[in-house]
Amino acid sequence: MKIEVYENFDGSKLVAVLVEDDGTERELVRSEVGNDDLLNKIDDMNLSHLTVTFHWASGN
Numbered sequence: 001m002k003i004e005v006y007e008n009f010d011g012s013k014l015v016a017v018l019v020e021d022d023g024t025e026r027e028l029v030r031s032e033v034g035n036d037d038l039l040n041k042i043d044d045m046n047l048s049h050l051t052v053t054f055h056w057a058s059g060n
Contacts, residue, residue, distance in 0.1 A: 003028065003042065003050050005035075008057040014038045016052075 004017045004025075016028040016038055028045070031038040035054065042048055 001050055003047065003052045005038065005052060005054045006057075007055065016042060018047075018050075 001021060002019050004019055006015050006017070007013065013033070014031045014035060016030075017025050018028045019025050028047070029038065029041045031041065039048070039052070042050075042052065
């Protein structure tokens with residue numbers, strides 16, 4: 001399992017998606033505050049041992 005984080009996704013600043021080993025995805029949490037808040041929420045769910053990858057939106 002891993003966590004993919006997308007910026008500016010569906011109107012939210014950051015959205016974390018849990019990706020299972022079989023490729024199944026489900027939304028974990030959203031944050032309007034920023035990456036520190038999002039990482040704290042992931043830690044509160046006891047998922048901080050998973051790899052977290054940020055996909056920053058381009059300026060285009």
